[in-house]
Amino acid sequence: MKNKHIVLVILFTFLIVSCARKGRPDGGPKDEDAPIMMTAKPPNETIHFDENKIRIYFDEYIVLKDLTKQLVVSPPLKNPPIITPQGTPSKYINIEILDTLKTNTTYTFNFGNAVQDNNENNKLESFKYVFSTGNYIDSLTVKGNVSEMFKRDKVKEIGVLLYRLDSTYNDSIIYKQKPNYVTSTLDSTNFEFTNLSAGKYLMLALKESSNNFMFNPKTDKIGFLADTISLPKDSLVLNPIRIFKEIQPYKFKRGKEIVKGKIQFGFEGKQTDMKVNLLSNVPESFKSFTQFEKEKDTLNYWYTPIEQDSLNFTVSNESFLDTITVRLRKKKIDSLSVSSSISRTLHLNDTLFLESNNPIVSIDKTKFSLVDKDTVDVDFELKKQEINKLAVLFKKTPKMNYKFNVYPKGLIDLYETTNDTLKYNFKTLTVEDYGSIVLDVKKETTHPVIVQLLVKDKVVKTKYISASEKVEFNLLEPKEYTVRAIIDENNNHVWDTGNFLLRKQPEHVVYFEEPFKLRANWIQNETFVIK
Numbered sequence: 001m002k003n004k005h006i007v008l009v010i011l012f013t014f015l016i017v018s019c020a021r022k023g024r025p026d027g028g029p030k031d032e033d034a035p036i037m038m039t040a041k042p043p044n045e046t047i048h049f050d051e052n053k054i055r056i057y058f059d060e061y062i063v064l065k066d067l068t069k070q071l072v073v074s075p076p077l078k079n080p081p082i083i084t085p086q087g088t089p090s091k092y093i094n095i096e097i098l099d100t101l102k103t104n105t106t107y108t109f110n111f112g113n114a115v116q117d118n119n120e121n122n123k124l125e126s127f128k129y130v131f132s133t134g135n136y137i138d139s140l141t142v143k144g145n146v147s148e149m150f151k152r153d154k155v156k157e158i159g160v161l162l163y164r165l166d167s168t169y170n171d172s173i174i175y176k177q178k179p180n181y182v183t184s185t186l187d188s189t190n191f192e193f194t195n196l197s198a199g200k201y202l203m204l205a206l207k208e209s210s211n212n213f214m215f216n217p218k219t220d221k222i223g224f225l226a227d228t229i230s231l232p233k234d235s236l237v238l239n240p241i242r243i244f245k246e247i248q249p250y251k252f253k254r255g256k257e258i259v260k261g262k263i264q265f266g267f268e269g270k271q272t273d274m275k276v277n278l279l280s281n282v283p284e285s286f287k288s289f290t291q292f293e294k295e296k297d298t299l300n301y302w303y304t305p306i307e308q309d310s311l312n313f314t315v316s317n318e319s320f321l322d323t324i325t326v327r328l329r330k331k332k333i334d335s336l337s338v339s340s341s342i343s344r345t346l347h348l349n350d351t352l353f354l355e356s357n358n359p360i361v362s363i364d365k366t367k368f369s370l371v372d373k374d375t376v377d378v379d380f381e382l383k384k385q386e387i388n389k390l391a392v393l394f395k396k397t398p399k400m401n402y403k404f405n406v407y408p409k410g411l412i413d414l415y416e417t418t419n420d421t422l423k424y425n426f427k428t429l430t431v432e433d434y435g436s437i438v439l440d441v442k443k444e445t446t447h448p449v450i451v452q453l454l455v456k457d458k459v460v461k462t463k464y465i466s467a468s469e470k471v472e473f474n475l476l477e478p479k480e481y482t483v484r485a486i487i488d489e490n491n492n493h494v495w496d497t498g499n500f501l502l503r504k505q506p507e508h509v510v511y512f513e514e515p516f517k518l519r520a521n522w523i524q525n526e527t528f529v530i531k
Helices: 002-020
Strands: 037-041 053-064 072-074 082-084 090-096 106-110 115-117 128-132 140-148 159-164 181-184 190-196 199-207 221-224 229-231 241-243 251-259 262-268 275-278 288-292 298-303 310-317 320-327 338-340 352-356 360-363 368-372 381-386 389-393 401-406 411-413 422-427 435-443 449-455 458-465 469-476 480-487 509-511 523-530
Touching: 072 181, 106 190, 140 229, 159 190, 181 190, 199 241, 251 310, 251 320, 338 422, 352 411, 352 422, 360 381, 435 449, 435 480, 449 469, 458 469, 480 523
Parallel strands: 140 241, 435 523
Antiparallel strands: 037 053, 053 090, 053 115, 072 106, 082 090, 106 128, 140 190, 159 181, 159 199, 199 221, 199 229, 221 241, 251 262, 262 298, 275 310, 288 298, 310 320, 338 352, 352 389, 360 411, 368 401, 381 389, 401 422, 435 469, 449 458, 449 480, 480 509
């Protein structure tokens, strides 16, 4: 009898545990429904709004994901609202407004895709809560898209701003004040403004570092529409807003000794005509070299080491002149190091370059040797490209192995240090290992065009044309290439960016629609129309 009671207790306990289990039964349908807003206090689209606290209720437990990126309040508030709870599931959202709200204004709290259900992360897409401090809800809309001007990358999380063109507007407002309305492209290139009031507006796009909806030209990218937006007339922006980085005005920073015999002069902005002139008295044997460092706002100044505590310079450009003193305290000179532009393969349309860290003042060709696979000497020429860059020019034979050596004292730098023995073994390929891209360029613009061939945003070939013609890029490695055309409006052979205050748009860039997936021993012919 006792054993029977024990069995009954076990069975009863099992039933209770089974009934208490929660969750979807195995094999049941997956929840794919997004959360639903049930109600809000005050209700959504309330007019004569005069509260500072809002609670929004949902039909299930929700969580907030990436709220700082997703939430956009329009018009922007001076102080961000406090949104709770965050980090824990809840069936409601609390919003606490810390600002004094403007009168007769419609506010939109756009949560983007931040509201998700707790179990399956189903998103409540483009969820908005709207209210008005006036007696009606503004309802005008405008749509458009944003793109990068110079690169083909899709731009995401771009702020799009509207400034009302009224008596308080001036061009400097974009640097100092938040806009009247703001939205975001979030995960796409498209944007949409809703709940706007009628009027005329300036439209901007900003890729910001601070997310404060004010333009900082040192760190941010900007794009703008040349034409005014007039609501309710302009509900669709047909042309994309193209963002770009402005070039900053020149500003000298400082001169600093890096190692003995080398000073770096740092600056900001455009380097046009920047010069440094030595004022200090130095020996007649004193030598110096200057060169801008690639892709850096730096001018390198190498000089013959001298026993002085400091050197005085003037630094100047088109609109700047200053006198500076650079303290000399370093004891060690950079020993000469040399690198090659190739690894194992020298492509048939490439050049072998040697590049050093210090200026080269002496080259002894008798210390150089180039032989082929049969150890036969190959004729070559040495040509200095820059103060620290040397080209080795020779007629390349396809499918050949080469040995190139530079023996000690082949190169002597400014500090009279020389190279160790340098050995480079490389080969060339056959013509059949390469492909070609032939573009029938139809130029429908009156300006010259710069046609560029790129691999992963790096320019590998450039052709400059002033009329429609066939452009050939030959002896190309089998890779994926993209092609772009720069419409060179001022005929200076480079792409020029824009400037907001001057209302100058950047020079237009056109990309060929598809990338070229080039194969070996293949010629790809395409027509490229440039408007």
